[in-house]
Amino acid sequence: MFTDKFLRQRSGTSLTREERAVLENAISEVRTLDARTTIARAGEPLSNSTLLLEGFMCRYVDDRQGLRQLVAVQVPGDFVDLHAYPLKVLDHDVATLTAVTVAILPHDSLNHINSTMPELTRKLWFSTLLDAAMHRAWVFRLGRLDAVGRVAHFLSETHLRLKAVDLSDGARFALGITQSDLSEICGITNVHTNRVLRQLREEGLCVFRSSLVDILNVEGLARRGQFDPDYLYIRFDSDDPDRERLM
Protein backbone atom coordinates (compact mmCIF):
# COMPACT_ATOMS: atom_id res chain seq x y z
CA MET A 1 0.00 0.00 0.00
CA PHE A 2 1.36 3.39 -1.00
CA THR A 3 -0.78 5.46 1.33
CA ASP A 4 -0.21 3.55 4.58
CA LYS A 5 1.89 6.34 6.13
CA PHE A 6 -0.49 9.16 5.17
CA LEU A 7 -1.99 10.72 8.35
CA ARG A 8 -0.76 7.80 10.42
CA GLN A 9 -1.03 8.38 14.17
CA ARG A 10 -2.61 11.80 13.84
CA SER A 11 -5.20 12.67 16.43
CA GLY A 12 -8.81 13.02 15.39
CA THR A 13 -8.35 11.60 11.92
CA SER A 14 -7.57 8.31 10.28
CA LEU A 15 -8.51 6.92 6.91
CA THR A 16 -11.13 4.20 6.60
CA ARG A 17 -10.36 1.19 4.44
CA GLU A 18 -12.63 2.54 1.71
CA GLU A 19 -11.01 6.00 1.79
CA ARG A 20 -7.56 4.47 1.60
CA ALA A 21 -8.63 2.37 -1.39
CA VAL A 22 -9.97 5.46 -3.15
CA LEU A 23 -6.74 7.33 -2.52
CA GLU A 24 -4.71 4.35 -3.78
CA ASN A 25 -6.80 4.28 -6.95
CA ALA A 26 -6.21 7.98 -7.47
CA ILE A 27 -2.47 7.33 -7.90
CA SER A 28 -1.57 7.42 -11.57
CA GLU A 29 2.13 6.67 -11.31
CA VAL A 30 4.93 5.91 -8.87
CA ARG A 31 8.30 7.49 -9.62
CA THR A 32 11.78 7.40 -8.18
CA LEU A 33 13.78 10.59 -8.31
CA ASP A 34 17.43 11.37 -7.63
CA ALA A 35 18.54 13.47 -4.71
CA ARG A 36 18.69 17.24 -5.28
CA THR A 37 16.06 17.28 -8.01
CA THR A 38 13.66 20.21 -8.27
CA ILE A 39 10.19 18.83 -9.02
CA ALA A 40 8.15 22.05 -8.99
CA ARG A 41 9.14 25.63 -9.46
CA ALA A 42 7.36 28.68 -8.15
CA GLY A 43 4.91 30.06 -10.69
CA GLU A 44 4.76 26.95 -12.88
CA PRO A 45 1.26 25.59 -13.49
CA LEU A 46 0.76 22.17 -11.88
CA SER A 47 -1.76 19.47 -12.68
CA ASN A 48 -0.57 16.77 -10.23
CA SER A 49 0.07 16.50 -6.53
CA THR A 50 2.78 14.36 -4.97
CA LEU A 51 2.64 11.93 -2.07
CA LEU A 52 6.07 11.18 -0.64
CA LEU A 53 6.57 7.46 -0.10
CA GLU A 54 10.29 7.22 0.71
CA GLY A 55 13.06 9.72 1.31
CA PHE A 56 13.06 13.40 2.21
CA MET A 57 11.94 16.46 0.26
CA CYS A 58 11.80 20.16 0.96
CA ARG A 59 10.13 23.39 -0.02
CA TYR A 60 12.46 26.32 -0.35
CA VAL A 61 12.75 29.95 -1.32
CA ASP A 62 15.93 31.53 -2.69
CA ASP A 63 16.93 35.07 -1.80
CA ARG A 64 18.21 37.48 -4.44
CA GLN A 65 21.75 36.20 -3.96
CA GLY A 66 20.60 32.65 -4.60
CA LEU A 67 20.94 31.62 -0.96
CA ARG A 68 18.35 29.04 -0.04
CA GLN A 69 16.00 29.08 2.93
CA LEU A 70 14.22 25.79 3.50
CA VAL A 71 10.66 26.56 4.58
CA ALA A 72 9.49 22.98 5.04
CA VAL A 73 10.88 19.46 5.12
CA GLN A 74 8.62 16.63 3.99
CA VAL A 75 8.90 13.12 5.36
CA PRO A 76 7.37 9.87 4.07
CA GLY A 77 3.60 9.94 4.28
CA ASP A 78 3.39 13.67 3.55
CA PHE A 79 1.48 15.12 0.65
CA VAL A 80 4.23 17.39 -0.62
CA ASP A 81 2.20 19.75 -2.73
CA LEU A 82 -1.46 19.13 -2.08
CA HIS A 83 -1.64 22.93 -1.89
CA ALA A 84 -1.08 22.93 -5.62
CA TYR A 85 -4.50 21.34 -6.13
CA PRO A 86 -6.51 24.47 -5.25
CA LEU A 87 -3.70 26.95 -5.92
CA LYS A 88 -2.59 25.47 -9.29
CA VAL A 89 0.73 27.29 -8.95
CA LEU A 90 3.04 27.35 -5.94
CA ASP A 91 4.85 30.36 -4.51
CA HIS A 92 7.97 28.31 -3.71
CA ASP A 93 10.10 25.56 -5.19
CA VAL A 94 9.85 21.89 -4.22
CA ALA A 95 12.89 19.60 -4.40
CA THR A 96 14.20 16.26 -3.24
CA LEU A 97 16.82 16.21 -0.51
CA THR A 98 17.56 12.50 -0.89
CA ALA A 99 16.66 9.94 -3.51
CA VAL A 100 12.90 9.54 -3.17
CA THR A 101 9.95 7.47 -4.27
CA VAL A 102 6.77 9.45 -4.86
CA ALA A 103 3.22 8.70 -5.91
CA ILE A 104 1.60 11.05 -8.39
CA LEU A 105 -2.05 12.01 -8.01
CA PRO A 106 -3.53 13.94 -10.94
CA HIS A 107 -5.71 16.86 -9.94
CA ASP A 108 -8.52 15.33 -11.99
CA SER A 109 -8.54 12.40 -9.55
CA LEU A 110 -8.60 14.79 -6.62
CA ASN A 111 -11.54 16.58 -8.30
CA HIS A 112 -13.41 13.29 -8.25
CA ILE A 113 -12.65 12.74 -4.55
CA ASN A 114 -13.65 16.30 -3.81
CA SER A 115 -17.03 15.90 -5.48
CA THR A 116 -17.89 12.43 -4.18
CA MET A 117 -16.20 11.92 -0.80
CA PRO A 118 -16.61 14.87 1.56
CA GLU A 119 -15.12 13.07 4.58
CA LEU A 120 -11.97 12.08 2.69
CA THR A 121 -11.79 15.63 1.34
CA ARG A 122 -11.90 16.91 4.94
CA LYS A 123 -8.99 14.59 5.80
CA LEU A 124 -6.97 15.87 2.85
CA TRP A 125 -7.75 19.38 4.04
CA PHE A 126 -6.59 18.32 7.54
CA SER A 127 -3.21 17.37 6.07
CA THR A 128 -2.75 20.80 4.49
CA LEU A 129 -3.76 22.42 7.78
CA LEU A 130 -1.13 20.28 9.47
CA ASP A 131 1.40 21.80 7.07
CA ALA A 132 0.13 25.26 8.04
CA ALA A 133 0.54 24.41 11.73
CA MET A 134 4.12 23.35 11.07
CA HIS A 135 4.78 26.58 9.18
CA ARG A 136 3.65 28.53 12.24
CA ALA A 137 6.03 26.51 14.40
CA TRP A 138 8.84 27.20 11.93
CA VAL A 139 8.13 30.94 12.10
CA PHE A 140 8.29 30.75 15.89
CA ARG A 141 11.53 28.79 15.69
CA LEU A 142 13.28 31.33 13.46
CA GLY A 143 11.82 34.36 15.20
CA ARG A 144 12.25 33.42 18.83
CA LEU A 145 14.96 30.80 19.28
CA ASP A 146 18.73 31.05 19.32
CA ALA A 147 20.83 28.75 17.14
CA VAL A 148 20.90 25.83 19.60
CA GLY A 149 17.17 26.19 20.20
CA ARG A 150 16.40 26.16 16.48
CA VAL A 151 18.30 22.94 15.86
CA ALA A 152 16.89 21.34 19.02
CA HIS A 153 13.35 22.29 17.97
CA PHE A 154 13.77 20.93 14.44
CA LEU A 155 15.25 17.63 15.62
CA SER A 156 12.52 17.23 18.26
CA GLU A 157 9.86 17.84 15.61
CA THR A 158 11.47 15.46 13.12
CA HIS A 159 11.87 12.79 15.79
CA LEU A 160 8.10 12.76 16.41
CA ARG A 161 7.13 13.01 12.73
CA LEU A 162 9.33 10.06 11.83
CA LYS A 163 8.23 8.05 14.84
CA ALA A 164 4.60 8.49 13.74
CA VAL A 165 5.43 6.71 10.48
CA ASP A 166 7.68 4.08 12.11
CA LEU A 167 10.92 5.58 10.80
CA SER A 168 12.32 6.32 14.23
CA ASP A 169 12.67 3.77 17.01
CA GLY A 170 12.19 6.52 19.56
CA ALA A 171 15.87 7.21 20.03
CA ARG A 172 17.51 6.99 16.63
CA PHE A 173 16.51 7.86 13.08
CA ALA A 174 18.12 8.28 9.69
CA LEU A 175 17.73 11.84 8.49
CA GLY A 176 19.06 11.97 4.98
CA ILE A 177 20.08 15.59 5.07
CA THR A 178 23.43 17.27 5.29
CA GLN A 179 24.71 19.70 7.87
CA SER A 180 24.34 22.33 5.17
CA ASP A 181 20.63 21.49 4.79
CA LEU A 182 20.26 21.80 8.55
CA SER A 183 21.80 25.27 8.30
CA GLU A 184 19.30 26.27 5.64
CA ILE A 185 16.44 24.95 7.76
CA CYS A 186 17.57 26.85 10.83
CA GLY A 187 18.70 30.04 9.09
CA ILE A 188 22.28 29.83 10.34
CA THR A 189 25.67 29.28 8.73
CA ASN A 190 27.46 25.95 8.46
CA VAL A 191 30.05 27.08 11.00
CA HIS A 192 27.26 27.95 13.40
CA THR A 193 25.53 24.60 12.82
CA ASN A 194 28.77 22.77 13.45
CA ARG A 195 29.20 24.52 16.78
CA VAL A 196 25.56 23.93 17.74
CA LEU A 197 25.77 20.21 17.02
CA ARG A 198 28.93 19.99 19.12
CA GLN A 199 27.17 21.81 21.94
CA LEU A 200 24.12 19.52 21.77
CA ARG A 201 26.43 16.51 21.87
CA GLU A 202 28.43 17.87 24.81
CA GLU A 203 25.21 18.63 26.70
CA GLY A 204 24.15 15.00 26.21
CA LEU A 205 21.03 15.91 24.23
CA CYS A 206 21.63 14.44 20.78
CA VAL A 207 24.23 13.37 18.25
CA PHE A 208 23.94 14.16 14.52
CA ARG A 209 26.53 12.24 12.56
CA SER A 210 26.53 11.12 8.93
CA SER A 211 22.83 11.96 8.60
CA LEU A 212 22.04 9.68 11.53
CA VAL A 213 20.45 11.25 14.59
CA ASP A 214 20.66 9.78 18.07
CA ILE A 215 18.37 11.48 20.54
CA LEU A 216 20.06 11.00 23.90
CA ASN A 217 17.58 12.98 25.98
CA VAL A 218 14.16 13.51 24.38
CA GLU A 219 12.83 15.70 27.16
CA GLY A 220 16.00 17.78 27.49
CA LEU A 221 16.22 18.35 23.74
CA ALA A 222 12.57 19.45 23.64
CA ARG A 223 13.11 21.79 26.59
CA ARG A 224 16.17 23.33 24.93
CA GLY A 225 14.15 23.96 21.76
CA GLN A 226 10.98 25.11 23.58
CA PHE A 227 9.30 22.32 21.64
CA ASP A 228 5.63 21.68 22.37
CA PRO A 229 4.33 18.86 20.14
CA ASP A 230 0.66 19.94 20.18
CA TYR A 231 0.89 21.45 16.70
CA LEU A 232 1.78 18.07 15.19
CA TYR A 233 -1.55 16.54 16.28
CA ILE A 234 0.21 13.27 17.05
CA ARG A 235 -1.89 10.53 18.61
CA PHE A 236 0.40 9.04 21.25
CA ASP A 237 -0.15 5.40 22.19
CA SER A 238 -0.86 4.94 25.89
CA ASP A 239 2.47 3.14 26.39
CA ASP A 240 4.52 5.64 24.38
CA PRO A 241 7.22 7.08 26.68
CA ASP A 242 7.13 10.36 24.75
CA ARG A 243 3.57 10.85 25.92
CA GLU A 244 4.87 11.50 29.45
CA ARG A 245 8.12 13.14 28.43
CA LEU A 246 6.69 15.70 26.02
CA MET A 247 3.07 16.33 26.89
Place this chain on the structure above:
Amino acid sequence: MTQRYALGSTHNQPGKANAEAGVVLLDGPHGIAITMTPYAALETGKSLMEAAAIAQTQISEPPYDRA
Protein backbone atom coordinates in the same frame (compact mmCIF):
# COMPACT_ATOMS: atom_id res chain seq x y z
CA MET B 1 -0.81 43.32 20.37
CA THR B 2 -0.60 43.79 24.12
CA GLN B 3 1.90 45.94 25.99
CA ARG B 4 3.41 42.75 27.41
CA TYR B 5 4.42 41.61 23.94
CA ALA B 6 5.72 45.04 23.00
CA LEU B 7 7.95 45.16 26.10
CA GLY B 8 8.99 41.55 25.56
CA SER B 9 10.61 42.39 22.25
CA THR B 10 13.12 44.75 23.89
CA HIS B 11 15.84 42.53 25.22
CA ASN B 12 17.62 43.19 28.50
CA GLN B 13 19.84 40.13 28.32
CA PRO B 14 23.01 40.42 26.26
CA GLY B 15 23.86 38.14 23.37
CA LYS B 16 26.93 35.90 23.51
CA ALA B 17 29.60 36.05 20.84
CA ASN B 18 32.10 33.30 20.06
CA ALA B 19 34.93 33.01 17.56
CA GLU B 20 34.93 29.86 15.46
CA ALA B 21 36.83 29.00 12.28
CA GLY B 22 37.70 32.62 11.53
CA VAL B 23 34.22 34.07 11.97
CA VAL B 24 32.20 35.48 14.84
CA LEU B 25 29.02 33.71 15.94
CA LEU B 26 26.48 35.79 17.81
CA ASP B 27 23.82 33.91 19.75
CA GLY B 28 21.02 35.82 21.32
CA PRO B 29 19.48 37.73 22.73
CA HIS B 30 16.42 35.60 21.97
CA GLY B 31 16.02 34.76 18.28
CA ILE B 32 19.30 36.22 17.09
CA ALA B 33 21.71 33.71 15.54
CA ILE B 34 24.13 35.23 13.05
CA THR B 35 27.62 34.73 11.71
CA MET B 36 29.86 37.68 10.90
CA THR B 37 33.31 38.24 9.51
CA PRO B 38 35.73 39.75 12.03
CA TYR B 39 35.37 43.10 10.21
CA ALA B 40 31.57 43.03 10.36
CA ALA B 41 31.69 42.01 14.02
CA LEU B 42 34.09 44.82 14.93
CA GLU B 43 32.06 47.43 13.12
CA THR B 44 28.79 46.10 14.56
CA GLY B 45 30.36 46.14 18.02
CA LYS B 46 31.45 49.76 17.60
CA SER B 47 28.06 50.75 16.29
CA LEU B 48 26.33 49.00 19.18
CA MET B 49 28.54 50.75 21.75
CA GLU B 50 27.92 54.15 20.20
CA ALA B 51 24.18 53.58 20.00
CA ALA B 52 24.07 52.24 23.58
CA ALA B 53 25.87 55.35 24.86
CA ILE B 54 23.34 57.60 23.12
CA ALA B 55 20.40 55.45 24.30
CA GLN B 56 21.57 55.86 27.91
CA THR B 57 21.27 59.61 27.58
CA GLN B 58 17.70 59.27 26.30
CA ILE B 59 16.32 57.71 29.47
CA SER B 60 16.34 58.84 33.09
CA GLU B 61 16.01 56.18 35.84
CA PRO B 62 17.37 53.55 35.69
CA PRO B 63 20.00 54.27 32.97
CA TYR B 64 19.84 50.67 31.77
CA ASP B 65 18.99 47.26 33.04
CA ARG B 66 22.00 45.08 33.85
CA ALA B 67 19.80 42.17 34.93
